[in-house]
Every structure is written in C-alpha cells, then in structure tokens.
Amino acid sequence: MTNPTAPLPLQGIKVIDYSHFLAGPFLSRQLAALGADVIKVERPRAGDAGRASPTQREGVSGYFLQQNMGKRGLCLDLRQPQAVELMKRLAATADVFVENYRPGALKKLGLGYEELSQLNPRLIYASVSAFGHSGPLSKRPGFGLIAEAMSGAMSIVGTEGAPPPLFRMPLADMYTGSHGATAVLAAIISRMQTGRGQHVDLALYDCMVSMHDYALQGYLMSDGAEMPKRTGDNLPDSTVYGCFSAPDGDLVIAAQVDDTWLKLAHLIGGEALAADVRFHGAANRNDHNAEAIVLVRAWCAAQPSRAAALAALDAAGVPAAPIQTIAEVANDPQVAARNMVLEQDHPKLGKVKVPNLPFKFSGLDLGTPVAAPGLGEHNRDLALELGFTDAEVDAMLESGALYTSAD
16 A cells, blocks of 8 residues: 655755656656756746657647656756856755766766766766767667668568658667666665765667567577568567457457467367467468468458457456557556556646656555646745845846746
C-alpha cells in the first residue's frame, strides 16, 4: 500500500535543468517526479524551444507541459554579468546540473563542468549531446533522428527496397533521458561514498547503439556474416511473431515458442497442422516461415472481426493484442488503472491531461506534480533564496537580466 505521507526519495536534492527540447528535460522531469527541486532555466522571450512545439492550446505547448511538470521556472539573459552571477550562485548550491548543448558551448559562458565543479566540487554535471564529449564526432550537432539513423536501428525496420519509416516516437531522446536519470542517481550514490560529484557524459548515439538486442550482437558474434534485413511486419527468424489483419483492424501474434505454436496450430488448422513436422521446432518453423505466415494470415482474415480473432487467440492461450490507435490507448481501461494519464490543474488552461511516468512504488505515492512553469515564473523566489535583495531583483528585471513573461 502506498504511503502519501512518505518523503519522496530525492527530497532535498536541487537540480538545475539548463536543457531544452526533450532528452534533458525528460531526464530532469524524472528527478522532479522523485522529489527533487528542479529549476528550469530558460532564455528570455522564446524560452525552451519546446514551448513552440505542438500541440498548442491557447499558446501553451502540450509537449512542454509533459516534459517540464513539477519544475520551477527561472529565465535569465546570460549575456548579462548579473545573470551569469546568479547562475553561478545557483550552481554553487545545487546537487545536479543538466545541460544538452553542443560540447564546449557552455564553457564559453563559464558554465562548463570544470568551472562549476571548482565552485561546487559536489556538483554532478550531466551533459546530453548527440555524440558525447569525446570521439571524432563530438563537436557535431544532432537530434534524435540523427542518432536513430546512424545507430542502424532505422536500417532494420520497414520493407526491403523502400526507405525506412520514421519511428514517430522519440526513441533516442527518451531512452537517453531514462539512462541519464539512472546515471545521475548512480552519481549521487557515488558522491555519498566519495564526497565529490562528477561529469556524466551521455550521447544519443551511444544510447541507440546500446539498445540493439540482437542485430548488432548477431553481426559481431558471426564475425560479420549475419546482416539483419528489413522484414516488414514479419520476423522470419522468430516464427510466428508479427502483425496480421482481421477484417476490421490489425493485431499482433507472438507464437514463436514451441508450446505456443502448437496452441496456435490447433486453433487455426486443427490436429493436422499441429502434427505437421515442418513446423516442429524453431529452426523448422523458420525454414518454413512463408508457409506458416500464409496460414495465420488466412485465418485472421477469415474471422468475423478483430475482437473475435483476439477472443479466440486468448481462449487458446496464444499471446496476441490489438494494434491500438492513439484514441484507443487514451481510452484503455488498463492505462487508466495504471494512472498513465495524469490530469493537472493549469493556471491558463484549467484541466489538462498529459502522459505519466511509469514509476510505481509499494511504499511511495508520487502524487500529481504541479504544471510546468510559465517563463520565469519563479524568478523572484529563486533569486531571493540565493541571497539577492528585492531591490537587486527589481534591477535585474528592469535590465532584462531576469525575464518574466506576461502570459
């Protein structure tokens, strides 16, 4: 049973999130959900570029809301010395600094790891970039799409002879953000042992390469003889494992294991198909993949509906599922039961719904984070916490060193 009064595990940890778009903000969003005080630092006027991303409602980006909930907002013009001083004073009091600029960019502002670690030796400085801070490509800019393409992941999806499809989910960014949160937590534990922080260097490209579970491993284990190919909706090396169509919708079936294949065979072809030695054992099924797929496709197409096909598969003990639309996901009772869509109160939009993080704890209730901050929403509070006076804050607001949006 969760305990709504139990302290969250990162309570007392202060995080500076000087990142934009996705991988960095997603990293720090996870830390905020676990109780860290995350301070979202943005540039004047435009703020994080994610604020301009779809979907927009009354000038508010759902993309930004999703990745920046639970944070406080600070907006600085780092071209001005007063703003740099405030940032350094903030870094001197922080536990974690998250950034995702091109390697070397923040060093020019005096905000690189070397400079900030001198101010605060306990600081954990997490850098997210396309290729990391070392290697021949380290200075190149890049987005998730670049890492996904270079990693080989795109080369093994889609249909042979056609360009690969876009994933339409930000795999590189989200996976790097998840790895980043893990690495930061490990660095916090390491600091408990050593008393010192360190630089955590995360690359989108590295994370995509690490995601390979069979393609790269197969190539390496076979000394280059095994080269994965695009196979569309079927996995010929894992029969039957793929996508199929009923008259009114699509579904997936995972019957690649011997006992599951026998259950599927009995369902679609009776005892004769179950006894067919061509399909006994994984190697034989893979050798006769085309024949097996034809039989399964024909059975699915002959069912009165997708629901009927899934009900029959479920009754037979064959793992299967609908290929759901986004609308079906949003209204799925399982999604609701697992609280995977959060409803928040937003000062401008009223009630808003955003995807939740998948964390579930037996002894903790993470609650519902506050909505993402307005641009510079907490400027005064944060500056006062750092020892600036009201008069100094007023002067910084007047000069533009601090910027607060009127929205």
